[in-house]
Amino acid sequence: MSTPLVQQFPSLAQYPPSFLKDLLSSPELTEAFLFSLPEVKELAAEVEKLGRENDEIAKRNIELRDELIALRDATAQSYAYAEGLKRKWTDIEKAQANLYQRNRPSFLHLRLRHSLTAQDELSEKIASAFIEGRSAGASLPGSRVDSPLPGAEGTSTPVSGGDRNQSKAIEDFINGFKAARKTYHKRAIWAERWSRGEVAWRDD
Known part of the structure; x- marks a missing residue:
């Protein structure tokens, strides 16, 4: 006779049905008998094995807890x-973009042209300041030191302090004006060459 119980536990096929019926009348006897079956023993051994493996895993997890934390x-x-x-x-990229913007060839060319105009205006201011200073100095009365001594006609006139100061002012003006115009002409040459396409910038 094939029943679901016999299909699940094939070893029960060797027992008569009357024995199995009597066995089912006592739960304690049924449990003891079932645990004596090979299939149940094998299943119990597998469950026990899984339990040991779970215990090992739990133990390992406890050991790794501090390390995992x-x-x-x-x-x-x-x-x-x-x-x-x-x-x-992000901030570096923004700063780099701003730096690149300030050092682009077109922006540098614009700055060169502006500096050229500013340098021209500077040299004009130097010249105007010198001319205005000369005009103001010419209206001042002469010093007594500048006048020749009585009865000293035909003798050389001593150089006055005003003349020395004036010579120094002229020399300073010439040097300053020449330096300003030199810078202006250098920038003008570069601006002209740049406009003709003779200035090339490397990307690196």
Whole structure:
């Protein structure tokens, strides 16, 4: 006779049905008998094995708990550090873009032309200041030191302090004006060459 119970536990096929019916009348006897079956013993051994494996896994997890917690904290710190670097890189890219903007050839050419105009105005201011200073000095009365001594006709006139100051002022003006115009002409030459396309900028 084939029943679901016999199909699940083939070793029961060797027992008569009357024995099995009597066996089912006592739960304690049924349990003891079932645990004596080879299939149940094999299943119990497998369950016990799984239990031992679970215990080993739990023990291993406990051993790794501190290490995993430390790893979690280190991961969180690394993530925060990476986020900080990401924000910093954004600022660096922005600063780099601004720096590139200020050093583009077109912008530098514009600055050169502006500086050329400013240098021309500077030299004109130097000349105007000198001319205005000369005009103001010419209206001042002469010093007594500048006058020749009585009865000293035919003798050389001594150089006055005003003449020395005036010579020094002229010399300073010439040097300053020449330096300003020299800078102006240098910038003018570069601006002209740049306009003709004779100035090339490398990207590196």
